[in-house]
Amino acid sequence: MTTTRETSTPAFLAGDEYSIPTYRVLSQDGRLIEGAEAPQLERAKARRIYQAMLATRVMDERMMAAQRQGRLSFYMQCTGEEAAVVGATAALDDADMIMAQYREQGALVYRGFSFDEFMNQLFGNELDYGKGRQMPVHYGSRKLHYMTISSPLGTQIPQATGYAYGQKLAGEGLCTLVFFGEGAASEGDFHAALNMAAVHEAPVIFFCRNNGYAISTPTVEQFAADGVAPRALGYRMHVIRIDGNDILAVYRATEQARRIAVEHNKPVLIEAMTYRLAAHSSSDDPSGYRSKKEEEAWREKDPILRMKRWMAERDWWTDDEEQSLQEELRREVLETMKRAEKRPPPALGTLVTDVYADVTPALQRQLDALEAHIRRYPDAYPKGAQSLDPSVNGGADATTDQGGA
Amino acid sequence: MPNMNMLQAINNALDIAMAEDERVLCFGEDVGSFGGVFRATSHLQEKYGHARCFNTPIVEQGIVGFANGLAAQGSVPVAEIQFADYIFPAFDQIVNETAKFRYRSGDLFNVGGLTLRAPYGGGISGGHYHSQSPEAYFAHTPGLKVVIPRNPYEAKGLLLASIRDPDPVLFFEPKRLYRASTGEVPEEDYQLPLGEAEVTKEGSDVALVGWGAQMEVIERAVELAEKDGISCEVIDLRTILPWDEDTVADSVFKTGRLVVTHEAPRTGGFAGEIAAAIQERCFLYLESPVMRVTGLDTPFPLTLEKEYLPDHLKIHEAIRASVHY
Secondary structure, three states, rough: OOOOOOOOOOOOOOOHHHHOOOOOOOOOOEEEOOOOOOOOOHHHHHHEEEEEEEHHHHHHHHHHHHHHHHHOOOOOOOOOOOHHHHEEEEEEEOOEEEEEEOHHHHHHHOOOOOOOHOOOOOHOOOOOOOOOOOOOOOOOOOOOOOOOOOOOOOOOHHHHHHHHHHHHOOOOOOEEEEEEEEEHHHHHHHHHHHHHHHHHOOOOOEEEOOOOOOOOEHHHHHHOOOOOHHHHHHOOOOOEEEEEOOOOHHHHHHHHHHHHHHHHOOOOOOOOOOOOOOOOOOOOOHHHOOOOHHHHHOOOOOOHHHOOOOOOOOOOOOOHHHHHHHHHHHHHHHHHHHHHHHHHOOOOHHHHOOOOOOOHHHHHHHHHHHHHOOOHOHHHHHHHHHHHHHHHHOOOOOOOOOOOO | OOOOEHHHHHHHHHHHHHHOOOOOOOOEEOOOOOOOOOOOOOOOHHHHOOOOOOEEEEEHHHHHHHHHHHHHOEEEEEEOOOOHHHHHHHHHHHHEEEEEEHHHOOOOOOOOOOOOEEEEEOOOOOOOHHOOHHHHHHOOOOOOOOOOOHHHHHHHHHHHHHHOOOEEEEEEEHHHOOOOOOOOEEEEOOOOOOOOOOOEEEEEEEEEOOOOOOOOHHHHHHHHHHHOOOOOEEEEEEEEEEEOHHHHHHHHHHHOOEEEEEEHHHHHHOOHHHHHHHHHHHHOOOOHHHHHEEOOOOOOOOOHHHHHHHHHHHHHHHHHHHOOO
């Protein structure tokens, strides 16, 4: 619909009148900002959130170290953005769909994805739900309502609109939250998704992690506007900008966004202002595009530290607990990593399954030919040869069942 | 049995699918109350409501992304791209998302419920952007099924099968035949198999393979050839991916000769794949090289469309060349 209010003067708008403030509840010392209202968050849930943030941080540190040791081909950290990711997830119903970009493992930690499950994906072994087909960090879980990650940027955003539209028709009172970075928001898929969500009234929350950089490109070279948030106005969509390192602001804003989405079938855009404290990925070196000084300034705004101070203030968390949990998490990561490393690769036949619901005759012929070839040159294809004759390398034990995916 | 044109048959198939399963949704540009620019979705909004049949904004990548999400959620989207020429903004969603959804998740998630309909092909004075046949681009993408019907009966049966198939299907409709092709179409529900070619005419001297609108052109060429005393076997491939190699190979074992035709340009066209596969499987049975009768390696023209198209005369010449090689 277009409004038809007329004017006789040629007045151009520069857009400055659409400046959007940043919602914040908690200051860095862990105290509420004056006049701010904390969300209804009881002790048990606050501890679940904090522990998920900490577990994400510990896993990320250990796995990046493992990558540096050459044990893992690739890794991506959530470091610095744990409050944005875990806080948003905690404000949802656990049955709401989450469609992530690739840096949101904290959401899975919060929902109960085990370290074994993470490690099996990272090492692409026979227990990886994705059957060793995707690079590390491309997790997915049907039982936890977490859509399998796809590398192309922004493709999940219009899918979230469609998924949410289906949820609305199904009438189960659920919504979809889709994560993406401020860089991915430049993709055409972002604009397609927001416009369609507003037009078709889909219960979807668009959660933008504005972490300052798209690999090396700073936001100032990504968009001329005041962030991503003002775009929502062009689609007539509810929008809020929040301090993404403030767990209480993230939680409260997402909780209210969910209400708008589910109760009124209206999409919402949340722009969480945060900072990617780590490199883009294990293949990146930020020293080429940003200063140590800048990183240090943001390290002081660490979201985990801020939440810990708030928890400590209320006697919901102690230093002893912190220390013993950290030790336990480190030990668990190392143990599960060792287990996952030793497990055999997926069977050769998984090369051709799941392309279609059933293996086509042409694909079966290709697999048969490949098998015959590998039997002739087993040394050249150790993983495939092992799968054809497990006795060749019988060292791995594959007895632990991970249960449903 | 009622007589229907192809649009009526398609509309009838969509109607049956929507009546049977409330998870089936039809949407796309102008698809709602207007019923699509070709009227393939006429009356569906009236019957099933705005929530299940609706217009979308003009954004093909959004339409397919939206459809992918719906299918992953368990709905059964039948999305329309107004012309196959305009499918390319959605190429990423189709090639990187639709096609890989099941594989990349280890079958945790799939978009098997998705069907994408798009009118394709020339012969309607549509120039560059209302005439193309993009099937070969998608045939190069494992995980997709590509289906093209030749007449109203086939359109209904194949479309119903596509909607219910557990894999995502691109359903390209020969728009030149939308109203030109008519025939008896059962009113009731029926399906035709995907992945299976059909021998529409048996013969002994040469085999002809095509799909969609080319089947009618082949028929005319065969009439000419048979006047010369050449016995032709005709195969409608029906599914371009995954294609039915066995049926084509069997015809070549029998006839020793093969002519393949499509409207799309020659280089990289799907006829090349068929020719390569057949020479691998039937080399010692071939009496002459596999012939291709295709569009030229140019953008689709306008004024000289008739000259560009692989018509019955060009196919007839190829048949003769193959037989008299």
